[in-house]
Amino acid sequence: MKNDNLKLTSSEIGTLWGEYVNGTMTEIVSRYMFSILEDESIKKIFEIAIETWEKQKNQLVSFIEKEGFPVPIGFTESDLNKSAERLFSDIFCLNYLHIMTLHGLLGHTTALSVSVRKDLREFYDSCDNDAKKMYHITIELLLEKGKFQRDPYFYPKESPEFVTTKDFADGFFGKGRLLSSTEIISISLNIKKSIMAKALSIGFSQVAESKEVRKFLEDSEKTADEQIQAFSKIMHTDNLPVPMSWESEVTMSKDSPFSDKLLLYHIGFLAQTAQVYHGTGLASAMRTDLGLAYETAILKNILVTKNWFDIMVKNKWLEQPPLAPNRKELAQDK
Secondary structure (H helix, E strand, O other), X not given: OOHHHXXXXXXXXXXXXXXXXXXXXXXXXXXXXXXXXXXXXHHHHHHHHHHHHHHHHHHHHHHHHHOOOOOOXXXXXXXXXXXXXXXXXXXXXXXXXXXXXHHHHHHHHHHHXXXXXXXXXXXXXXXXXXXXXXXHHHHHHHHXXXXXXXXXXXXXXXXXXXXXXXXXXOOOOOOOXXXXXXXXXXXXXHHHHHHHHHHHHHHHHHHOXXXXXXXXXXXXXXXXXXHHHHHHHHHHHOOOOOOXXXXXXXOOOOOOOEOHHHHHHHHHHHHHHHHHHHHHHXXXXXXXXXHHHHXXXXXXXXXXXXXXXXXXXXOOOOOOOOOOOOHHHHHHOO
C-alpha cells in the first residue's frame, strides 16, 4: 500500500480540522488589517501572509474532502465588515501577526508530530517553513522600526556553577534566589502573549454588539491584566524590565470589523493556547512562587474557557469536530 493512500487517523483529521477553523479566523483578521494598513512595508507582509494561507487552505480542503469529511464552516466573508473604521494601529497589526505566527509554529509542529502519512507530513513541514519565514520577516521589521521587545540581558559568570542549597527552589521563605535564564523564557513569553490578549480584549469589547459577549471580553481583559501583573511583579522583584503594553495602539472606534462569533472565538482561542504556554512554564519553574503563579493562571483560564464554551454553545457558534463512532448507539439501531 502506498503511504499516501493510508487512511487518515483520528489525530490527523483532528489537526486538519483545527488548522482549517483557526486558519480561517486568522485570515479574516489579516484581511481586515490589510485593508486599514498605511505602512507599505507592513502591508506587504500581510499580503504574503494572506497568500500563504490561501495556498494552505486549498490543500487542507483537499485532504478533508478526500477522506469524506465535511469541510468545517470556520469563518467566512459574513464574519467581516469591510467598511469598519480603524480599530488598531499599524504597529499593533505587525505585532499581532508576529504573535499569531508563534501560535502557528506551535500548531504546525504539533500537527507534524502526530502525522504518519507522507503527504501530510510534507504539507505540515511546508507550513512550518512558511511560518518560520514569517517569524523572521516580522521580527526583522519590528527591529527595523524599533518596536521589537527583547528579553532582559544577563551577564556571564567566569565559570559554570552548581546548585548548592535547597533555597534554590524557595520563592517565599528563606533567602530565595534570583530568576534563572531558563525561567525567563516562559515568563517573558507569557507576559507578551497576555499583553496581546489584553489589548485585543479591550478593542473587541468596544465593538461587540452582544452585551453577553462584551461582558466576557471585559472579564477576559481583567484576567489577562491579572496575569500580566502577577508575572511582572516577579520580574520587578529581581529588577528586571517587562515588555510594554499595547492597549494605547487600540483606537476609540466602536465600529466592529468582525462578527461577535469571531470576537468571542478569537479570545477563547488565545485563552486555550495560553494553557499550553503556562503549562510549559510550570514545568520549567524551579521557584515555588513562580510555580504557584502558573497554577493560578491555569486555574483562572479554565474558568474563562468554561464561560467561553457556554456562550459559544448557547449561540450555536461552536462547530463540532469529528467524533469517535458511538458503538452502543450503532448496536441499538439494529
